[in-house]
Amino acid sequence: MSIGEVLAQLRVEFPDVTISKLRFLEAEGLVEPQRTPAGYRKYSGDDVARLRFVLTAQRDQYLPLRVIRDQLAEWDARGRQRPTLVAVGPGGEVPGREAAEPVESSEVRLGRADLLSRSGLAESTLAELERLGVLVSDPSGWYDADALIIARAVAGLAAYGLEPRHLRGYRTAADREVGLFAQLVAPLARQSDPAARARAAETARELVALSQQLHAALVRVGLRSTLGR
Structure with missing residues (x-):
């Protein structure tokens, strides 16, 4: 399949995926499509399965690329038997992923009533969150997927x-x-090269995941004395 055909397949399940994203994953060594004599990429069914595995791990469990790369190496070592998607253990897990909901599309737009209904927040609580700057709408008054995550939390x-x-x-x-x-990400994000911008987005994703690991570990350590552990 050509990269365009692969993109069309994957966008059914991953609407935010782009050609730049596919090229970035190739540059990171997560998939290695063959090349025609003219230099065009040709993807096999196995390549598409690897891409689907990577995108699922990122979307549903926020696993960093280094962890996904390790799981793919395990996949290769076992003769392409697909590994199980699991959150990383105590030595490097992304905290709370087991309970986290899949990331919703960046195109999500919720009105105020919808946000309150889907999150369970009271109107007075939402107003107070907005006053404190903890949760904000866009200039048009719509709320995105991250606003819903904040509201539910x-x-x-x-x-x-x-x-x-x-x-x-x-x-x-x-x-x-x-x-x-x-x-850290601005120098990449400012470049005109789509691959550099894709790398900036992936770097931001991994920084967020590492930050969550650090925060959760520090809180757990701080609570040990309270829990008598």
Whole structure:
């Protein structure tokens, strides 16, 4: 199959995938399509299966590329028997992935009523989150998939008695990380080369995953004395 045919197949399940993304995964050694004498890529059914495996691992479990690469190496060592998608263990897991919902499309647009209905938040809580800058809509008043994730997380924390005012620190900490990570990905994101921009997006994804690992581990360590462990 040509890269265009592969893209058409994968977009049924992964609507955000692009040709730049496929080229990036090839550059990272996760798939190796054959080349025609003229230099055009030709993908086999096995190549498409590998791509589907990579995209599923990223979408459903946010696994970093180094972990996916290791699982593919295991796949190759076992004669192409597909490995099981699992979250990484205590030595390098992406915390909370077992309970996390699959990432929704970046094209998600929810009205205020829909956001409240799908998250379980009260109107007063949403208003307070917006006042504190923890959750925001776009300039047109729509909420995206990340806003829904935030709203659901806040609703879950509220069940334990945490109020929006307790979450101001999360926003502050996130802003600090954004400033730090932006310095790392901006040079790639500013390039005109689509492969460089794809690499910037993948770098951001992995930085977020590593940050989540660090945060969860620090919280667990901090709670050990309280739990008597």
